[in-house]
Amino acid sequence: MIRFEDVSVTYDGAAEPTVRGVDFEVPEGELVLLVGPSGAGKSTVLGAVSGLVPHFTGGTLRGRVTVAGRDTRTHKPRELADVVGTVGQDPLAHFVTDTVEDELAYGMESLGLAPDVMRRRVEETLDLLGLTGLRDRPIATLSGGQRQRVAIGSVLTPHPRVLVLDEPTSALDPAAAEEVLAVLQRLVHDVGTTVLLAEHRLERVIHYADRVVLLPAPGEPPVTGTPAEVMAVSPVHPPVVALGRLADWSPLPLTVRDARRRAAPLRERLSASAAAGTHATASAGAPGPVAQCAAPLQDAPAAAGGRTGTARRSLFRRRPAPAPETTRTPGAEVHALSVRRGRIDALRRIDLTVAPGETLALMGRNGAGKSTLLSCLVGLIAPSTGSVTVGGVTPHRTAPADLVRRVGLVPQEPRDLLYADTVAEECTAADRDAGAEPGTCRALVSRLLPGITDDTHPRDLSEGQCLALALAVVLTARPPLLLLDEPTRGLDYAAKARLVTVLRGLAAEGHAIVLATHDVELAAEIAHRVVLLAEGDVIADGPTAQIVVSSPSFAPQVTKILAPQQWLTVAEVREALA
Structure with a gap:
């Protein structure tokens, strides 16, 4: 044909x-x-x-x-x-x-x-x-x-x-x-x-x-x-293929069902690893790795002379560290927020706080209100009722030149942010608008998008490459609150890994990150917390492991394969076995 x-x-x-x-x-x-x-x-x-x-x-x-x-x-x-x-x-x-x-x-x-x-x-x-x-x-x-x-x-x-x-x-x-x-x-x-x-x-x-x-x-x-x-x-x-390669399964499974049929020996190895970890830290009373996966994502305090914190970090260093306790001004506060668009109640009395250093994933069905919530946080939509505060200001009442240094949004259509004729011109404009040192945006582009030349026209980039360029433009201003709407759309797994590295670094520096995503693997990899929306209402809000493990729709592949043990990513499994 x-x-x-x-x-x-x-x-x-x-x-x-x-x-x-x-x-x-x-x-x-x-x-x-x-x-x-x-x-x-x-x-x-x-x-x-x-x-x-x-x-x-x-x-x-x-x-x-x-x-x-x-x-x-x-x-x-x-x-x-x-x-x-x-x-x-x-x-x-x-x-x-x-x-x-x-x-x-x-x-x-x-x-x-x-x-x-x-x-x-x-x-x-x-x-x-x-x-x-x-x-x-x-x-x-x-x-x-x-x-x-x-x-x-x-x-x-x-x-x-x-x-x-x-x-x-x-x-x-x-x-x-x-x-x-x-x-x-x-x-x-x-x-x-x-x-x-x-x-x-x-x-x-x-x-x-x-x-x-x-x-x-x-x-x-x-x-x-x-x-x-x-x-x-x-x-x-x-x-599922990455896990099959790690476990040396042949032929490689392509579905969760095929992988589960072969997963019993791997579960036994992980249980043995968990038992060894428990034995090694018995003096401190530390739980084993599998139990730790089920617990909230926090480092247990090490007892005097014990190795709990060290052992845990070595086993799970790829899992996002917990958002730090902070008394600083929250990255964002939403109180009783409602938004009505025509005949549709897009959001209904939403209460939400995002702390500095926290990565929060907004998830839910198409049309649940995720993009609307992001638009309220960046000032594109005014609340019908309730309030939104970002960095101490009300976004929809704040001048763009001031707001860009407090909050940045990478939309679903990243080309909406790109207007110059070359990558170099986009980077120069981003540095100028953000008041950053010349070359700041270009350095970010090189990190996120290796191999793209300065004279490339942004419209000639693929969807994933456009996303990386738009993200670099927004990050140039280093806003304390970063919003991303479907940030892995068009990204391959290598590009997604680079994005995860950048976002983890920003969270470690104290940036609050809110991402609206249908990518359950990304949420499992990077989010401290997941908020589920349905028809404009918050129906669940809690630690990532707690929310996604209990959801058939939003559980990542590794969780489904290795249940009832509660693992989220291949990286966790690899490090536990090591």
């Missing part, structure tokens, strides 16, 4: 091809997963299927791409629209109408389908993607995850033979992601739809794939094979 024949793409002004030697085939009725580091060229490969590359993006495409026998060099995107449905990384760039129902119908109208067919397909898609309650909502009022589901639905209604999806679950909560992937699997198995998708959150999608295509690095030829074959050599892999 899709055939790449020795394809390379070189964009105008680039010294080297973005992708080179791409040669693989996607048979009809298969789901093929495209993986690789941020910036490896995944979006370019997907764009070549729909004809957007090079007809819309410019540049030179060498080789040949065919879709259902049509050569994309001679067929423009409009001549492929009846065959290929495409959803890019940015849903907002996809929409052409104002309401959900109109957007679902638009593609079918363009193809001239009969009204009764259109009505039936719209209803089916509303049900499939859980959008029935949103059918009359203006798209501008939807959350990022809701917009992503609408974008996916709008390409499903015309029933294309090929679906091309770029990060389709990146802004979706775990339950919504499962629903969307189940729909894709049903289309593949029952209808014979061909699906090519790129995704960084491999823990969500790897077990759905028939085959995997790995782009190792920009310009390198791809590696293709079954999911197990490619994951054995891939530099990007989900936690």
Whole structure:
């Protein structure tokens, strides 16, 4: 159905091809997963299927791409629209109408389908993607995850033979992601739809794939094979694969279920490690590692002559240290905060305090109010009732020049913060706006985004690279309160690890960090505390281990695999075994 024949793409002004030697085939009725580091060229490969590359993006495409026998060099995107449905990384760039129902119908109208067919397909898609309650909502009022589901639905209604999806679950909560992937699997198995998708959150999608295509690095030829074959050599892999490599399981498991079936010996080793740790610290009465995992994330005080604190830090030094007790002004205080947007109660009497040095993860379903809460903290939205205080000031009543030194927000669409023509100009402007030493922002970019040259245009960066640049711009002012909305969207695992290192360093320096995320692995890795929101209400607030371990939806893969022992990350397991 899709055939790449020795394809390379070189964009105008680039010294080297973005992708080179791409040669693989996607048979009809298969789901093929495209993986690789941020910036490896995944979006370019997907764009070549729909004809957007090079007809819309410019540049030179060498080789040949065919879709259902049509050569994309001679067929423009409009001549492929009846065959290929495409959803890019940015849903907002996809929409052409104002309401959900109109957007679902638009593609079918363009193809001239009969009204009764259109009505039936719209209803089916509303049900499939859980959008029935949103059918009359203006798209501008939807959350990022809701917009992503609408974008996916709008390409499903015309029933294309090929679906091309770029990060389709990146802004979706775990339950919504499962629903969307189940729909894709049903289309593949029952209808014979061909699906090519790129995704960084491999823990969500790897077990759905028939085959995997790995782009190792920009310009390198791809590696293709079954999911197990490619994951054995891939530099990007989900936690279940990382745990399988650590435990030397062969073949590598790709699902939590497969891993649990093999996990008994590993649990025994961890129990033995816990017993050894208890014995070593018996004089101090220290709990073993497994018990420590279940406890709040605090260092137990060492008794005189004991080694409790030292032993604990050595076993769990990758787990975030507890937020320090402090009498300083809180990073943020929210009291009885309510926000009403039109007919929707986005937030309802929220009470929240974030301490300096604390990392807090806001989690919950799409539309629960996470982004609205962040917008209130940075002054973009005024409370309907209640109060918000950040660094001693009221955000929506504070001048931007003063507020930027107290709080910084990296939004879901990081390109909204980028307006210059080159990375160097963005960095210079960030230094000037923040009153920082020249070169401050560029040093942050080099740390977060190695290998990007000064003359690169921000619009030429991948979604993950744009996020890293926007984060560097915000961090240049070193705000005491840092807000991040879906900060791992578009990031591969290596880039996520770099982000975690930076955020841990900021928390250790006393910065308060609030991140709204659907990435349960990130929350397990870095958050001291998790706040769960549902329909604008706080339904849970507590230590990360306590909240995520008790939740089937928000538990990380390692927790599910090793239950009833309560581990959160592969790093914890590795260090306990060591």
